[in-house]
Amino acid sequence: MTTVKxxxxxxxxxxxxxxxxxxxxxxxxxxxxxxxxVISLIxxxxxxxxxxxxxxxxxxxxxxxxxxxxxxxxxSYSTKGLREYYRQVQGVFQDPFSSYNPIYRADRVFDLVxxxxxxxxxxxxxxxxxxxxxxxxxxxxxxxxxxxPHQLSGGQQQRLLIARALLLDVKVLIADEIISMLxxxxxxxxxxxxxxxxxxxxxxxxxxxxxxxxxxVSDRTVILRHGAIVExxxxxxIFGNPQHDYTKMLxxxxxxxxxxxxxxxxxxxxxxxxxxxxxxxxxxxxxxxxHGSxxxxxxxxxxxxxEAGADADAVTALAHASMLDELTHAEQVVKRDLRAVFGGNxxxxxGRSQVAVALEPPALHEFEPGHLVAEPx
Amino acid sequence: MSVSVENLSVAYRSHRGDxxxxxxxxxxxxxxxIMGLAxxxxxxxxxxxxxLIYMDPRMKATGGKVAIDGAPLPISDSKxxxxxxxxxxxxxxxxxxxxxxxxxxxxKLITDLLRxxxxxxxxxxxxxxxxxLGLIGLKDDVLDKYSFELSGGMRQRVTIILSTLLNxxxxxxxEVTSALDVxxxxxxxxMLLEFRDRGYxxxxxxxxxxxxxxxxIAxxxxxxxxxxxxxxAATDVIVNDPLHPYTQAxxxxxxxxxxxxxxxxLTGIPGRPPSLANPPSGCRFRTRCPFxxxxxxxxPPFAEIKPGHHVACWKVSQEHAVTAxxxxxxxxxxxxxxxxxxxxxxx
Numbered sequence: 001m002t003t004v005k006x007x008x009x010x011x012x013x014x015x016x017x018x019x020x021x022x023x024x025x026x027x028x029x030x031x032x033x034x035x036x037x038v039i040s041l042i043x044x045x046x047x048x049x050x051x052x053x054x055x056x057x058x059x060x061x062x063x064x065x066x067x068x069x070x071x072x073x074x075x076s077y078s079t080k081g082l083r084e085y086y087r088q089v090q091g092v093f094q095d096p097f098s099s100y101n102p103i104y105r106a107d108r109v110f111d112l113v114x115x116x117x118x119x120x121x122x123x124x125x126x127x128x129x130x131x132x133x134x135x136x137x138x139x140x141x142x143x144x145x146x147x148x149p150h151q152l153s154g155g156q157q158q159r160l161l162i163a164r165a166l167l168l169d170v171k172v173l174i175a176d177e178i179i180s181m182l183x184x185x186x187x188x189x190x191x192x193x194x195x196x197x198x199x200x201x202x203x204x205x206x207x208x209x210x211x212x213x214x215x216x217v218s219d220r221t222v223i224l225r226h227g228a229i230v231e232x233x234x235x236x237x238i239f240g241n242p243q244h245d246y247t248k249m250l251x252x253x254x255x256x257x258x259x260x261x262x263x264x265x266x267x268x269x270x271x272x273x274x275x276x277x278x279x280x281x282x283x284x285x286x287x288x289x290x291h292g293s294x295x296x297x298x299x300x301x302x303x304x305x306x307e308a309g310a311d312a313d314a315v316t317a318l319a320h321a322s323m324l325d326e327l328t329h330a331e332q333v334v335k336r337d338l339r340a341v342f343g344g345n346x347x348x349x350x351g352r353s354q355v356a357v358a359l360e361p362p363a364l365h366e367f368e369p370g371h372l373v374a375e376p377x
Numbered sequence: 378m379s380v381s382v383e384n385l386s387v388a389y390r391s392h393r394g395d396x397x398x399x400x401x402x403x404x405x406x407x408x409x410x411i412m413g414l415a416x417x418x419x420x421x422x423x424x425x426x427x428x429l430i431y432m433d434p435r436m437k438a439t440g441g442k443v444a445i446d447g448a449p450l451p452i453s454d455s456k457x458x459x460x461x462x463x464x465x466x467x468x469x470x471x472x473x474x475x476x477x478x479x480x481x482x483x484x485k486l487i488t489d490l491l492r493x494x495x496x497x498x499x500x501x502x503x504x505x506x507x508x509x510l511g512l513i514g515l516k517d518d519v520l521d522k523y524s525f526e527l528s529g530g531m532r533q534r535v536t537i538i539l540s541t542l543l544n545x546x547x548x549x550x551x552e553v554t555s556a557l558d559v560x561x562x563x564x565x566x567x568m569l570l571e572f573r574d575r576g577y578x579x580x581x582x583x584x585x586x587x588x589x590x591x592x593x594i595a596x597x598x599x600x601x602x603x604x605x606x607x608x609x610a611a612t613d614v615i616v617n618d619p620l621h622p623y624t625q626a627x628x629x630x631x632x633x634x635x636x637x638x639x640x641x642x643l644t645g646i647p648g649r650p651p652s653l654a655n656p657p658s659g660c661r662f663r664t665r666c667p668f669x670x671x672x673x674x675x676x677p678p679f680a681e682i683k684p685g686h687h688v689a690c691w692k693v694s695q696e697h698a699v700t701a702x703x704x705x706x707x708x709x710x711x712x713x714x715x716x717x718x719x720x721x722x723x724x
């Protein structure tokens with residue numbers, strides 16, 4: 001059993017803003033990916049989902065925690081070991097158009113694989129292997145070989161990259177937003193391809209912000225928020241019975257063809273727009289506790305009047321957008337505190353500082369078998 | 378009706394001659410109507426939207442007329458268009474999250490914008506600006522920030538506020554929700570609805586490849602394929618009862634929330650759109666269409682099959698002609714296009 005496992009992986013990034021400091025991108029994330037399993041990793045921008053992909057591909061080192069592959073810490077690999085690792089673990093990324101060098105033919109990506117991993121293979125065996133890989137992704141070799149990237153559609157490019165991964169002895173595929181740039185008509189083909197690969201025993205980490213796509217392909221789902229897991233479990237259970245408020249909010253915002261959002265008209269605008277600023281939000285004191293964003297939602301940045309909860313959805317979405325705005329502020333506070341810790345300020349080193357609270361992910365408890373939910377943060 | 382487009386064709390100049398990206402497109406928008414314009418990449422939907430606001434030097438209108446509030450819109454004459462932009466027609470461009478200049482604070486950007494559009498009473502417009510910021514839950518202090526200090530959703534909302542500040546009759550919103558997270562997407566979508574309801578914009582063309590967003594915000598949807606309109610009808614008709622085979626395939630390829638691969642296997646559309654440099658004769662979808670027959674080598678008219686429901690498909694118009702005669706109804710006439718929704722139904 002080839003299993004990839006994350007053990008309490010955290011990652012802090014140095015902030016590029018003038019205020020400096022560190023941004024927690026991941027907070028003690030643990031889960032494992034088994035063969036023949038598709039896990040969808042769902043979260044908004046900044047939730048740390050791409051960082052997880054990068055850490056699994058060893059493009060980024062975790063600040064703490066470890067990733068094991070077959071029980072071996074991937075940080076311990078030598079150059080040769082790493083090459084073997086990449087033979088089994090491969091990634092495909094969001095933008096197929098920038099994954100190719102436009103001045104070379106698209107199938108150069110295969111030649112590069114050959115030059116590293118299949119030096120001894122003769123031309124005939126190689127082309128047989130190539131045909132097999134292209135066949136697996138439902139591409140006709142005559143359509144794609146010898147073409148330049150601009151001559152291929154986005155869907156073809158993306159499938160070519162998956163074929164490239166399949167040439168290797170790949171066991172784990174990290175698919176980071178691989179269909180978000182594709183048209184609806186080709187999107188489904190790539191999704192169905194993932195399903196058929198999974199049935200052949202491939203483990204797939206499907207990173208996406210689109211819940212309906214995640215639900216379509218995955219067996220298990222991980223919902224990430226601010227770098228911590230808020231809900232994890234069987235996809236059917238999470239989508240059928242979401243428990244965390246954040247998951248519920250995400251689900252309520254998904255546009256569906258056959259169900260309309262309940263749009264609540266915003267209340268009348270106050271004569272003085274400035275008066276609204278004082279409406280509970282923006283109070284800096286709230287942000288200062290490092291995780292005050294929840295409170296801001298409740299206090300209602302939006303002046304909408306809620307009619308007996310009928311249109312609670314609409315309010316949540318708008319309020320959430322405002323909450324994200326507030327977050328920048330809360331984040332900055334966290335960053336400042338973090339700098340105090342990592343910059344060697346001894347004062348906060350003792351006891352459970354606010355930073356520790358901010359870094360410590362909310363505790364997970366079991367809601368039902370195969371469905372864990374985080375405490376509200 | 379606030380906008381009418383008749384037989385508009387727009388071409389790009391290229392080394393190998395003109396490439397017609399928008400081919401003989403006609404539609405009209407009622408006051409207060411939000412029309413969704415959907416299609417695959419390269420279908421010409423952004424070209425159509427941009428042509429109504431700004432023809433860049435590579436583009437030229439090769440035919441057709443556009444009118445706004447009853448007066449002709451001189452889309453080919455950039456000089457004559459200039460005073461109309463922002464005040465009558467306005468655009469939220471694709472990738473608008475990168476549309477705000479990084480070297481100017483938002484307030485400076487807005488005052489520059491107002492000055493260059495010769496707005497006399499700038500103080501009043503700025504008061505209105507603050508009111509609208511407050512309405513969608515943004516604080517005044519965004520005005521004193523640089524664009525890179527704002528989150529993506531904030532930037533998108535600021536851009537929409539800027540584009541609609543002078544209450545244009547037509548707003549072309551090009552992929553305004555595409556790069557956003559679901560929750561921000563919803564907030565931006567509702568913001569468009571709200572601005573329409575409040576009359577900040579009279580009518581909106583929302584361009585996107587995401588039909589499910591349009592199902593939420595649009596009153597009517599036009600489906601574009603390879604430079605031509607394939608189908609246009611009220612939103613629930615497109616979503617629940619599409620007639621054009623392309624629309625049907627598009628709708629069928631969307632995974633609904635809750636659908637899983639082991640229950641339903643969705644299918645894509647085989648093949649890819651034709652090259653517009655050398656488009657096939659007749660119906661442009663026929664090479665991918667499961668129902669294509671010999672008549673499809675002629676170009677199908679964009680005919681009104683039912684009131685407010687236009688389809689460019691021979692199979693559909695034939696079938697409808699049969700049922701219409703059987704039911705003693707009027708045969709489907711090829712009419713100039715009328716807005717899908719009467720004004721009364723907008724509110």
